[in-house]
Amino acid sequence: MKNRKKMSVLAAAAIAVVALAGCAQGGDAGSGGDAGGGEGIEIAMISKGFQHQFWQAVKTGAEQRAEELGVTITFEGPASETEVDAQLQMLQAAIDRSPDAIAYAALDPEACIPLIDAAGAADIPVVQFDAGCDSDVPVSIAKTDSLGAGALAADHMAELMGGEGEVAIVGHSQINSTGVERRDGFVDQMEAEYPDIEIVDIQYGDGDHLKSADIAKAMIAAHPDLKGIYGTNEGSAVGVVNALTELSLTGDDLTVIGFDSGKAQMDAITNGLMAGAITQNPIGIGAETVQAAFDAINGETPEEVIDTGYFFYDADNMTDEEIAAVLYE
Amino acid sequence: MTTSTPPTPTPSAKNPEQINPPGGAERRGIGQVLRSQLQQSLAFATLVVLIIFFSVSSSSFFTVSNISGILLSTAVIGILAVGTTFVIITGGIDLSIGTGMTLCAVMTGVFITNMGLPLVVGVIGGIATGALMGFINGFNITFLGLPPFIATLAMMLIAQGLALVISGVAPIYFAEQAFKDIALGTLIPGLPNAVLILFLCALVAYVVLSKTILGRYTFAIGSNEEATRLSGVNTRKWTILIYTVAGIFTGIAGVVIAARLGSAQPQLGTGYELQAIAAVIIGGTSLLGGRGSILGTLIGALIMSVLINGLRILSIQTEWQNVVVGIVILVAVFTDSLRRRREA
Numbered sequence: 001m002k003n004r005k006k007m008s009v010l011a012a013a014a015i016a017v018v019a020l021a022g023c024a025q026g027g028d029a030g031s032g033g034d035a036g037g038g039e040g041i042e043i044a045m046i047s048k049g050f051q052h053q054f055w056q057a058v059k060t061g062a063e064q065r066a067e068e069l070g071v072t073i074t075f076e077g078p079a080s081e082t083e084v085d086a087q088l089q090m091l092q093a094a095i096d097r098s099p100d101a102i103a104y105a106a107l108d109p110e111a112c113i114p115l116i117d118a119a120g121a122a123d124i125p126v127v128q129f130d131a132g133c134d135s136d137v138p139v140s141i142a143k144t145d146s147l148g149a150g151a152l153a154a155d156h157m158a159e160l161m162g163g164e165g166e167v168a169i170v171g172h173s174q175i176n177s178t179g180v181e182r183r184d185g186f187v188d189q190m191e192a193e194y195p196d197i198e199i200v201d202i203q204y205g206d207g208d209h210l211k212s213a214d215i216a217k218a219m220i221a222a223h224p225d226l227k228g229i230y231g232t233n234e235g236s237a238v239g240v241v242n243a244l245t246e247l248s249l250t251g252d253d254l255t256v257i258g259f260d261s262g263k264a265q266m267d268a269i270t271n272g273l274m275a276g277a278i279t280q281n282p283i284g285i286g287a288e289t290v291q292a293a294f295d296a297i298n299g300e301t302p303e304e305v306i307d308t309g310y311f312f313y314d315a316d317n318m319t320d321e322e323i324a325a326v327l328y329e
Numbered sequence: 330m331t332t333s334t335p336p337t338p339t340p341s342a343k344n345p346e347q348i349n350p351p352g353g354a355e356r357r358g359i360g361q362v363l364r365s366q367l368q369q370s371l372a373f374a375t376l377v378v379l380i381i382f383f384s385v386s387s388s389s390f391f392t393v394s395n396i397s398g399i400l401l402s403t404a405v406i407g408i409l410a411v412g413t414t415f416v417i418i419t420g421g422i423d424l425s426i427g428t429g430m431t432l433c434a435v436m437t438g439v440f441i442t443n444m445g446l447p448l449v450v451g452v453i454g455g456i457a458t459g460a461l462m463g464f465i466n467g468f469n470i471t472f473l474g475l476p477p478f479i480a481t482l483a484m485m486l487i488a489q490g491l492a493l494v495i496s497g498v499a500p501i502y503f504a505e506q507a508f509k510d511i512a513l514g515t516l517i518p519g520l521p522n523a524v525l526i527l528f529l530c531a532l533v534a535y536v537v538l539s540k541t542i543l544g545r546y547t548f549a550i551g552s553n554e555e556a557t558r559l560s561g562v563n564t565r566k567w568t569i570l571i572y573t574v575a576g577i578f579t580g581i582a583g584v585v586i587a588a589r590l591g592s593a594q595p596q597l598g599t600g601y602e603l604q605a606i607a608a609v610i611i612g613g614t615s616l617l618g619g620r621g622s623i624l625g626t627l628i629g630a631l632i633m634s635v636l637i638n639g640l641r642i643l644s645i646q647t648e649w650q651n652v653v654v655g656i657v658i659l660v661a662v663f664t665d666s667l668r669r670r671r672e673a
Contacts, residue, residue: 051596056498079489080599174647204647208597209590214402218641221395222387235594242590246401246513246521247394263502264592 040072043293044094045103046087047077048130048176052207053234053262054282057328058129061286062103069294074099081176084108091115098124101293104138105130107176125296129289131177139296142288142306144280146178149310150185150232153257153278154194156312157186157228160255160275164196165227168219170240172207172233179204182232182259200226205236212239213246220247220254228255234262237277241268251275261327269315276314281326284308371668372612372628375661379632383639390642397519399631399638404512404523405430405586407630409605410612411527411534412578414626415571417609418538420551420618421470421477423572424602425462425484426579431598432488433459433583438501438593441508448508455587456580462488463576467569489598496595503591512588523585527627530578535623537574547571551618608633611661632657 045062049055059075066073074094078086084107092115094102102124106112112133119126120137128141157167169186173179183202190197200223205212216229216239231237237258244254251272258265258277268274285308292302313323384391409426416423437455440446446454462484469480503509512523538544546567549557558564587593612629614621636657640650 051493051498053499080596201644203641203644209592209594210402210405210586210597214398214638215641217398217402218395218638221392221398222389222642222644224389246398262500264500 041070041101041294041297042097042099043071043073043101043103043290043297044097044099045073045075045129045289046091046094046105047075048081048087048105048107049077049079050075051079053328054260054280057282058286058289060328061283062290063286064283065287065290069290071100071290071294073290077105078107081107081173084111088112088115091119095119095122095124098122100297101125101127103127103129103289103293104133106133107131109134109177125293127289127292127296127302129285140292140302140304140306142285142292142308144178144285144310145307146181147185147188149259149278149280150182150187151189152185152310152312153182153230153259154186154189156276157230157255157257158190158194158197160257161197161227163194166198166200166223166225167228167230168201168223168226169199169203170212170215170219170229170231170236171202171204172236174204179232186230186232205239207233207235209235209239209242212236213242214239216240216243217247220249226254228257231256231258234258234260234265237274238262238264238268241265241273244273261329263329266318266327266329269313269318272315276312278310279313279323279326280310281308282328283326371664372625372632372661375611375657376628376632376635379635379639383635383642386639387642390639393519395638395642397521397524399634400524400527401521401589402638403630403634404521404527405582405589406601406604406608406633407527407627408530408578408582408585409601410608410626410630411530411623412575412582413602413605414534414609414612414614414621414623415538415547416477416575417606417614417616418547418551418618418621419568419571420554420616421568421572422481422606422616423463423466423575424478424481425466425488426575426582426605427601427603428485428489428492428598429459429462429576429579430583430586430601431593431595432462432492432495433580434587434593434597435492435496435501435595437584437587438503439495441505442501442503448505451508452511452584455584456577459576459578459580459583460573461576463573463579464569466576467572470572471565471568485602492595492598496593498595500595501593503587503593509588509591512585523589526581526585530581531623531627534578538623543567543570543574548619551620553619604633605630607658611658613665629661632661 047055055077062073062075076090087107088111091104095115095118102119104126105128109132113135116126116133116135116137126138128138130143132141169183171179171183187199190199201219203215205215212235220226229240231240240256251274256274258274261279265274265277269276288306288308292306295302311323317323389395409430413423413426433455436458437451440454441448441451466481466484469475470477512521514522516522516525538547546562550564550568554564608630609626610616611632612625614625636654637650640653
């Protein structure tokens with residue numbers, strides 16, 4: 001009896017060890033590009049996150065440029081885009097390491113000011129990407145004009161709807177700047193240019209595929225005349241597409257316009273469930289950020305605002321060279 | 330499916346209402362039966378009131394398509410809640426079910442998509458992942474003596490991390506329609522399979538909880554673990570088994586969410602555990618352990634999804650939706666405790 005108990009303890013311990021080993025094995029997956037450049041320059045990138053494909057694409061772009069320039073980067077971010085505090089701790093730790101430059105994407109434009117000022121006081125050049133901090137220290141920012149991108153989504157939605165009817169928005173955040181600006185850009189453009197289009201509902205699914213699908217289904221149930229839904233990020237847009245599939249609807253019943261890329265969204269556009277989507281240039285954001293940091297380290301002045309651009313893509317132009325280059329699976 | 334109150338090995342002072350007359354459940358007094366019926370009918374009444382309210386407020390609510398949508402949106406949280414009902418009845422808690430579910434979904438993806446194993450093997454592998462996590466939780470709680478809150482909090486983080494590492498921080502897609510049909514196919518016309526799976530899970534859990542020795546010990550451990558142990562029950566073994574059972578349900582939920590989304594999304598899962606726990610509590614299961622029911626949990630999960638769907642149909646702002654759901658949880662649990670205090 002005692003022996004058996006011991007055996008079961010051993011068995012459990014063995015399982016735990018295996019689980020840990022699996023953990024260690026995959027542990028190197030998240031490390032930054034360690035190009036063997038002779039200059040020994042280190043750029044610390046603090047992102048808004050790393051789990052979404054978008055941030056992985058930013059990281060890819062950053063790593064590619066880092067390799068070309070022969071510099072080393074680190075890339076980290078909090079688990080979700082609501083963890084302002086966790087991100088500030090990462091920023092603090094980066095400053096303490098005193099890298100040659102810091103690249104930062106602010107989750108909150110105010111909370112970061114003291115730390116960014118401290119980096120400035122320590123003579124660490126700071127560049128920004130995606131979203132800025134309200135401080136005078138950073139020398140540049142590489143980002144998408146989210147208001148313009150939202151307006152472009154509105155233009156295409158209006159065109160596909162024939163300039164009239166009801167439309168709804170499944171947003172990913174009512175707090176962070178991309179969520180707010182992509183929504184406002186869309187809403188403002190609709191109100192200014194398309195008086196016969198009514199925005200009947202705006203709800204937020206945190207970019208969670210499942211939540212966004214359930215929201216879209218409720219919207220479709222509540223508004224039988226709904227002609228279009230705009231999803232403001234990858235998870236929101238894919239959620240809307242899932243809702244269509246589950247209700248056995250097609251792109252002919254409802255016009256769906258999404259944001260960013262990813263395999264699921266690109267498939268939906270190819271097979272006609274989604275009319276099209278706005279894509280940013282995340283690889284470009286990563287690359288331009290590292291370039292700006294590199295320039296700043298070398299005493300040059302990078303452009304204050306680097307607009308990395310945005311495009312509308314649909315089944316017709318998805319394979320064009322210019323578009324295909326900025327899409328990611 | 331009424332509240333099950335099997336005989337505890339020794340009368341417990343912690344939950345006086347749990348003491349059964351000699352002879353056990355079969356000879357429970359009529360009053361007790363009525364009382365346990367009342368507890369469910371209270372939750373059930375809440376559900377009916379909500380459905381009537383939303384049906385009157387919007388003609389879009391009580392339609393076949395929307396009701397089917399509500400049931401489908403209950404599936405994942407409902408299955409998690411059914412599993413975690415066992416754990417909560419023992420007086421424990423399992424915070425690892427949300428991200429654990431995601432890890433199971435990712436493992437299913439690894440088995441089917443990355444390794445090309447047959448569907449059945451992949452599904453079993455995903456569920457086994459859940460069972461393994463549950464087993465480790467149970468082991469850490471009983472043999473290492475960790476409080477359930479800490480042991481499962483640690484597992485929540487480990488599962489979240491492993492899901493990201495194993496998937497390479499990218500979604501894993503399922504190509505086979507047969508896999509997606511696990512959630513969205515309709516064996517019964519008009520009813521998505523995910524809902525069928527939820528009901529089957531609830532039925533099995535009900536039988537296990539009310540008709541088997543595992544169920545009896547679940548209640549006994551929750552009522553008075555020490556007394557149960559002293560009466561010769563190997564409480565460690567049974568606790569591990571109970572957490573493993575909960576893990577199996579986590580695994581099933583992982584397969585269902587992966588099938589519904591046609592992909593394993595490694596960043597999902599955080600917060601799902603709290604929704605599941607809320608459903609269990611609304612359903613009348615006590616966080617102190619020793620009492621609870623699967624039917625209650627099912628009703629609790631339905632209350633949550635009816636409420637959220639109804640507020641969405643009425644186009645209530647997302648911010649206010651959270652406030653309303655929070656208030657409903659407060660009211661549901663408060664009335665339940667009021668009623669119990671009056672009975673005590």
